[in-house]
Amino acid sequence: MKDLLDFTHESRQVRVVFRPGAATTATAGEAAGLGLRRLLVVCGSHGAATARAVADSLGPACAGLHDGARMHVPVEVADRAVEAARAAGADGCVAVGGGSSIGLGKAIALRTGLPLIAVPSTYSGSEMTPVWGLTEHGAKRTGRDPVVLPRAVVYDPELTLSLPVPLSVTSGVNAIAHAVEALYAPDTSPLIALMAAEGVRAMATALPAVADAPDSPAARGQALYGAWLCGSCLGATTMGLHHKLCHVLGGTFGLPHADTHTVVLPYALAFNAPAVPDAVATLARALDTTDVPRALRDLAVRLGAPRSLAELGLKETDLTQAATETAGQAYANPRAVTADGALAVLRAAYEGVEPEFPAP
Structure with missing residues (x-):
């Protein structure tokens, strides 16, 4: 029988609060609902003011920042x-900010087992994953552990109003990358396909609106909604x-996280596209295009994102090492990845050429 359904889907419970102003009006209630009374708030230096407001909203339950x-x-x-x-004698952690802050909160949870609450201020989507x-x-090494998955996520579109448009764009394309790879992952499912298509559609619609009107709560909310799904x-x-x-480009060569995802995505997808026609067809419908890799590249570049790895500071002499490291790691992928194949993707992304690769 053609198209016989055959999949496994695992759901992990995360409570989500999504509304304007929720960062300072809902976080304390989420902590109380989890029975937490001494919370360490973590953030980066650039987001300290926002994190302080969240910390203040916790009242006596805040054990430090x-x-x-x-x-x-x-x-x-x-x-x-x-x-x-x-x-601080913390019995829980609240991570306020982007992927770096939430990643740090996950590291605390991984080492201590403390429950984590995430209050994201960018569109990376890390808050919805058990990935550390x-x-x-x-x-850079990564892993999966249920203990790092936030117990609650507080989405507040108002927190992203001050996120500069260039960062909004790269953060949003970073989120799209999560949905793209989920469509052709070996453990994908019909539910994931629905969420991925809607997440990509929402984000691709929201980012131009954010660029046109950065202070639009509606556009910011749509982007945050897309980030949640992706x-x-x-x-x-x-x-x-x-x-x-x-992960190789960021961990080994120090390239900026969201920018790197934005540049690499069209090329990695173009490389895999011949092996995943159904995933590409789903993305084509979500983006209303006949050339998905080019549409993703053009969306990002049109909104001011970097075009190439060279712009991000990668040296041409680093390409071979990056390719070797990439091919030497065990990741599931629909198309076999050799050092030569990884090098071809990296070189195209380094030069910023059209994202096209011949079928294997």
Whole structure:
């Protein structure tokens, strides 16, 4: 029988609150509902003011604020945060900010088992996944553990009103990447396909609206809605070539997280496209296009995102090492990834050429 359904889908419970103003009006209630009475609030230095407002809203339940989050979660940064949580006698953690802050909150949860509440201020979608990442000795390692999945996520579109348009765009395309890979993951399902298509549609619609009117709560809310769906897709499926490349480029070469995802996505998808026609067809409908990789590249570049890895500071002499590291890691991917194949993707992304690869 053609198209016989055959899949496994696992759901993990996360309570989601989504409304304007929720960061300072709902977080305390979510903590109380979880029975938490001493919360460490973690953030990065750039988001300290927002995190302080959330901390103040917790009242006596706030045990302290730690603003040491850094991109790619260096292991020494995680060590300091864990020490801060233990010194505060925290029974839970609230991560306020983007992927770096939420990643640090996950590192605390991984080491201590403390429940995590996420209050995201960007569109990365990390808050909806049990995926953690730590960088040590120039290499980023990732894993999955249910303990790092936030118990509650508080989405407040007002928190993203001040997010600069360039960061909004790259953060949003980063989220799209999660949905794209979920569509052709070995553990995808019909539910994931529905969420991925809607997440991509929502984000691709929202980002131009955000660029046109950065202070529009409606546009910001639509982008945050898309991030929720795209992040949920990543949380339920296995990562492939795209994420493998980005982890190497970020962990080993220090490239900025969201920018790297934005540049790499069209090329990783173009490489895999011949092996996943159904996923490409779903994306084509969501984006109303006949050329999905080019449409994704054009969307990002039209809104001011970087076009190439060279713009992000990668050296041409780094390409071979990055390709070798990528091919040497075990990730599920619909098309076999050799060092030569990874190098071809990286070189195209480095040069910013049209995202086209011959079928295998």
